[in-house]
Amino acid sequence: MTAIRVDGATRLYAIVGDPIVQVKSPEVFSELFARAGMNAVMIPMHVLPERFEESMRALMGIANVDGLVATVPYKAQAVQFADRLGPTASRIRALNALRREPDGTWTGDMFDGLGFVRAFERKGEVLRGRRVALFGAGGAGSAIGCELAAVGVESLSIIDPRRERAAALAKTLSGTFPACRIDAVEAVPSGVDMIVNASTIGMRDGDGLPGDIGPLAADTLVGDVVVSKEATPLLRHAIRYGCHYVNGGEMMGGQSDALMSFFGRG
Amino acid sequence: MTAIRVDGATRLYAIVGDPIVQVKSPEVFSELFARAGMNAVMIPMHVLPERFEESMRALMGIANVDGLVATVPYKAQAVQFADRLGPTASRIRALNALRREPDGTWTGDMFDGLGFVRAFERKGEVLRGRRVALFGAGGAGSAIGCELAAVGVESLSIIDPRRERAAALAKTLSGTFPACRIDAVEAVPSGVDMIVNASTIGMRDGDGLPGDIGPLAADTLVGDVVVSKEATPLLRHAIRYGCHYVNGGEMMGGQSDALMSFFGRG
Numbered sequence: 001m002t003a004i005r006v007d008g009a010t011r012l013y014a015i016v017g018d019p020i021v022q023v024k025s026p027e028v029f030s031e032l033f034a035r036a037g038m039n040a041v042m043i044p045m046h047v048l049p050e051r052f053e054e055s056m057r058a059l060m061g062i063a064n065v066d067g068l069v070a071t072v073p074y075k076a077q078a079v080q081f082a083d084r085l086g087p088t089a090s091r092i093r094a095l096n097a098l099r100r101e102p103d104g105t106w107t108g109d110m111f112d113g114l115g116f117v118r119a120f121e122r123k124g125e126v127l128r129g130r131r132v133a134l135f136g137a138g139g140a141g142s143a144i145g146c147e148l149a150a151v152g153v154e155s156l157s158i159i160d161p162r163r164e165r166a167a168a169l170a171k172t173l174s175g176t177f178p179a180c181r182i183d184a185v186e187a188v189p190s191g192v193d194m195i196v197n198a199s200t201i202g203m204r205d206g207d208g209l210p211g212d213i214g215p216l217a218a219d220t221l222v223g224d225v226v227v228s229k230e231a232t233p234l235l236r237h238a239i240r241y242g243c244h245y246v247n248g249g250e251m252m253g254g255q256s257d258a259l260m261s262f263f264g265r266g
Numbered sequence: 267m268t269a270i271r272v273d274g275a276t277r278l279y280a281i282v283g284d285p286i287v288q289v290k291s292p293e294v295f296s297e298l299f300a301r302a303g304m305n306a307v308m309i310p311m312h313v314l315p316e317r318f319e320e321s322m323r324a325l326m327g328i329a330n331v332d333g334l335v336a337t338v339p340y341k342a343q344a345v346q347f348a349d350r351l352g353p354t355a356s357r358i359r360a361l362n363a364l365r366r367e368p369d370g371t372w373t374g375d376m377f378d379g380l381g382f383v384r385a386f387e388r389k390g391e392v393l394r395g396r397r398v399a400l401f402g403a404g405g406a407g408s409a410i411g412c413e414l415a416a417v418g419v420e421s422l423s424i425i426d427p428r429r430e431r432a433a434a435l436a437k438t439l440s441g442t443f444p445a446c447r448i449d450a451v452e453a454v455p456s457g458v459d460m461i462v463n464a465s466t467i468g469m470r471d472g473d474g475l476p477g478d479i480g481p482l483a484a485d486t487l488v489g490d491v492v493v494s495k496e497a498t499p500l501l502r503h504a505i506r507y508g509c510h511y512v513n514g515g516e517m518m519g520g521q522s523d524a525l526m527s528f529f530g531r532g
């Protein structure tokens with residue numbers, strides 16, 4: 001591990017969320033910054049909802065704050081603070097990273113989905129042409145759905161107990177990616193060869209699968225956003241059928257690389 | 267050196283100033299916190315004057331910010347953010363530290379002078395009864411003058427090219443410490459046995475003594491707030507006459523202990 005230092009010349013990156021104690025980014029990025037030879041740290045900022053706007057404005061006005069990471073529950077609200085949005089953030093109207101440009105303006109983008117795609121690519125998996133069932137149409141699901149469509153999956157079947165949320169995401173993404181067949185559905189359609197859990201199911205003890213998922217062909221790819229020490233129910237299901245998979249930790253690793261590039265340090 | 271860590275549970279102390287790159291507190295306190303077994307760091311915050319108020323309000327509203335240090339040029343302006351002031355800050359209307367109390371209110375106090383007094387005490391020097399010539403009636407001079415009067419020096423002769431500033435400080439301190447003879451003067455009076463430089467003279471190459479200071483008796487105590495790698499002209503003068511002295515670095519060391527106690531970690 002590279003030693004982290006903090007002195008008067010240290011540049012700051014802040015991760016803003018509520019709660020904040022659970023986030024891994026301060027350790028991960030402070031270490032990545034040190035390894036890259038930067039005098040910079042990522043610090044946790046526990047910002048309560050009623051103070052979010054004033055806190056963001058103030059942090060962006062502090063001259064040695066060069067970047068911000070937005071986490072739960074601020075990914076959608078953070079969009080208003082960007083002077084310009086990258087492609088994913090502008091499509092799904094949510095972001096998780098903001099950087100200060102040399103002219104003092106701020107650019108924001110969303111990397112939750114890119115990290116997921118990168119984690120599969122790192123394992124040599126090909127996503128283009130896949131027929132995907134996606135559980136969850138919230139922030140993570142939106143970001144992942146957008147990236148999957150962008151890398152050329154053949155179809156995207158979106159499943160969410162809040163049906164209208166699934167329908168809205170399907171409509172948004174269909175407009176941007178007409179070559180991809182995108183629908184909100186009630187259950188996993190036949191013929192899918194990739195299953196993604198972008199819901200919180202699997203986070204709590206006693207959780208089961210995110211939906212009715214039968215036996216899997218071994219060439220089905222499985223991904224789960226839930227970060228957990230032990231394999232989630234969905235990943236245990238994948239392992240049982242010999243499927244390749246990406247877990248929440250690997251997705252975070254894929255995102256670190258993307259964020260370091262975004263912050264101009266990759 | 268103890269390793270500094272930053273994670274989601276790290277508590278924050280911020281030093282606010284303009285400029286900020288020169289401050290030593292982030293290194294010194296992050297190290298002291300780590301040695302004390304605290305998961306906390308002190309981070310530099312470069313706050314521009316037009317953003318001072320919004321920045322202070324926002325930082326004080328961030329739930330994992332437990333303390334603030336105010337440095338140049340904000341020591342007087344910071345007073346408005348304290349719900350209550352310690353004894354020195356309330357006398358001189360300036361502070362350099364604010365801490366969050368368990369009930370969420372903020373207490374502020376000024377430790378520039380206490381650090382100076384502690385540094386002499388560490389060396390076994392007795393200040394009570396001294397007849398002091400004090401150069402400089404600005405922030406540092408006010409804080410030091412206040413602490414010297416509080417520990418019972420016999421007299422305090424304050425010298426400042428801005429005569430009205432010296433007079434105002436003499437008046438303020440006289441009201442609080444009637445047992446101490448306090449005057450604004452033009453030159454070092456005869457009979458002084460302690461000389462303190464709280465002006466910036468000695469900071470720049472080519473600077474001389476802060477005033478007309480003749481030969482010194484060896485039992486004269488000398489103190490200089492200027493932080494410098496080499497002895498300042500005043501300290502060289504003290505050394506030449508065999509006087510005991512405290513330099514700017516030792517004063518900062520004395521202040522670190524006082525601040526750690528104030529932050530409840532000493």
